[in-house]
Amino acid sequence: MSEYKTIKILSIAVSKYKDDLRDFFGQYPKEDIHFEIDDDNLVINLRQLDFPAFKNNAGLVRSNNGLNKVLDTIVENIENIKSYGLKGSKRLYVGYNKERKVKNRKGKEQKRGLYYYAQNHNFSEQNNILPENFVNKIITGNSAQVLKKFPDNSVDLIFTSPPYNFGLDYDNHEDGTDWNDYFDKLFSVFKECIRVLKYGGRIIVNVQPLFSDYIPIHHIISNFFMTEKLIWKGEIVWDKHNWNCKYTAWGSWKSPSNPYLKYTWEFLEIFSKGSLKKQGERENIDITADEFKKLVVAKWDIAPERKMKEYGHPAMFPENLASSAMKLFSYRGDIILDPFNGAGTTTAVAKKLGRNYVGIDISEKYNKKAKKRLSDVQKELTLLNKK
Numbered sequence: 001m002s003e004y005k006t007i008k009i010l011s012i013a014v015s016k017y018k019d020d021l022r023d024f025f026g027q028y029p030k031e032d033i034h035f036e037i038d039d040d041n042l043v044i045n046l047r048q049l050d051f052p053a054f055k056n057n058a059g060l061v062r063s064n065n066g067l068n069k070v071l072d073t074i075v076e077n078i079e080n081i082k083s084y085g086l087k088g089s090k091r092l093y094v095g096y097n098k099e100r101k102v103k104n105r106k107g108k109e110q111k112r113g114l115y116y117y118a119q120n121h122n123f124s125e126q127n128n129i130l131p132e133n134f135v136n137k138i139i140t141g142n143s144a145q146v147l148k149k150f151p152d153n154s155v156d157l158i159f160t161s162p163p164y165n166f167g168l169d170y171d172n173h174e175d176g177t178d179w180n181d182y183f184d185k186l187f188s189v190f191k192e193c194i195r196v197l198k199y200g201g202r203i204i205v206n207v208q209p210l211f212s213d214y215i216p217i218h219h220i221i222s223n224f225f226m227t228e229k230l231i232w233k234g235e236i237v238w239d240k241h242n243w244n245c246k247y248t249a250w251g252s253w254k255s256p257s258n259p260y261l262k263y264t265w266e267f268l269e270i271f272s273k274g275s276l277k278k279q280g281e282r283e284n285i286d287i288t289a290d291e292f293k294k295l296v297v298a299k300w301d302i303a304p305e306r307k308m309k310e311y312g313h314p315a316m317f318p319e320n321l322a323s324s325a326m327k328l329f330s331y332r333g334d335i336i337l338d339p340f341n342g343a344g345t346t347t348a349v350a351k352k353l354g355r356n357y358v359g360i361d362i363s364e365k366y367n368k369k370a371k372k373r374l375s376d377v378q379k380e381l382t383l384l385n386k387k
């Protein structure tokens with residue numbers, strides 16, 4: 001394999017721009033990108049590049065000798081390369097796809113069987129329309145009861161973070177009960193979630209196990225969905241880069257007797273109902289190529305929500321987490337449900353991204369916040385439309 005990806009741009013009479021091009025390319029490490037001139041043809045040798053920055057820089061060059069046209073042609077040629085890897089902000093054009101190949105992969109897959117635990121499900125493929133009175137609404141109540149009023153197969157994506165039984169100070173419910181009781185209540189909501197999810201719809205549950213109780217909540221929840229015959233689409237590690245316990249909580253300090261493990265991340269467990277493929281129109285996709293390449297790597301580095309005090313809620317996730325999940329797993333115009341909507345992060349992000357939403361929370365106080373956030377989003381959108 002060549003060390004560089006080579007682009008040949010033929011007959012654009014580049015010789016007279018040699019010095020200008022040398023200046024322009026001089027901004028980039030030679031081992032990342034450099035050019036050669038061969039007669040009147042331009043040869044670009046490319047290994048890696050922060051392409052959006054390169055395009056921007058090329059756009060900033062002002063000249064009246066035709067250099068802009070040459071730079072535009074270079075940008076266009078690089079932009080047309082659709083296969084690349086990502087490393088930080090740079091696109092990798094060589095050496096990113098040297099994976100070990102398994103021979104007869106499809107045959108072996110068939111022999112093993114795909115998602116054997118979800119075969120023979122009874123999910124109907126007939127999707128239904130969610131009645132208007134639930135669309136773009138914030139509803140107060142226990143989701144296990146509220147969702148009973150929704151038709152089967154009427155929601156595209158459920159994005160949620162349930163209470164974790166950590167003993168947090170929520171507005172009007174106990175967060176620290178016997179584990180069996182906790183899972184009974186949680187699963188009564190999730191059962192309804194599965195029913196209202198469309199065929200091909202996804203449910204994404206953000207969960208942080210209570211490590212100090214030695215209860216792997218993320219495994220127990222995953223096992224529940226698999227027993228209910230949903231397909232485990234995968235797991236994303238949300239790395240918040242903060243410690244979930246004090247530096248001094250070592251368990252047994254400097255001894256193998258019983259060291260305490262520390263975590264800087266939470267999980268997103270993702271499940272599909274009936275099919276891994278989700279129907280949607282091409283024009284309703286809003287994820288860019290770079291966002292897609294970044295987000296399919298299942299470790300997201302996203303800072304935790306810093307404004308919980310301001311919103312008056314003890315356990316929020318950040319908007320960036322919700323928008324990443326929505327762009328990767330839903331289409332514009334889809335219906336997004338959060339049955340534990342809290343201060344309304346999911347519903348505010350859904351509105352910003354042109355999705356429909358329905359948020360349910362047991363607390364009227366949190367729902368007021370959620371509604372206020374939606375009206376703020378509406379104001380922002382109105383301002384943007386005026387510009």
Ligand SMILES: C[S@@+](CC[C@H](N)C(=O)[O-])C[C@H]1O[C@@H](n2cnc3c(N)ncnc32)[C@H](O)[C@@H]1O
Nearest residue numbers: 142143163315316317340342343344345361362
């Ligand atoms: C972890 S918080 C969700 C926070 C939310 N993701 C945010 O960013 O604001 C869980 C929420 O579930 C709500 N809740 C607990 N049990 C509920 C139930 N049975 N039905 C509806 N909401 C419930 C709590 O009031 C709490 O706001």
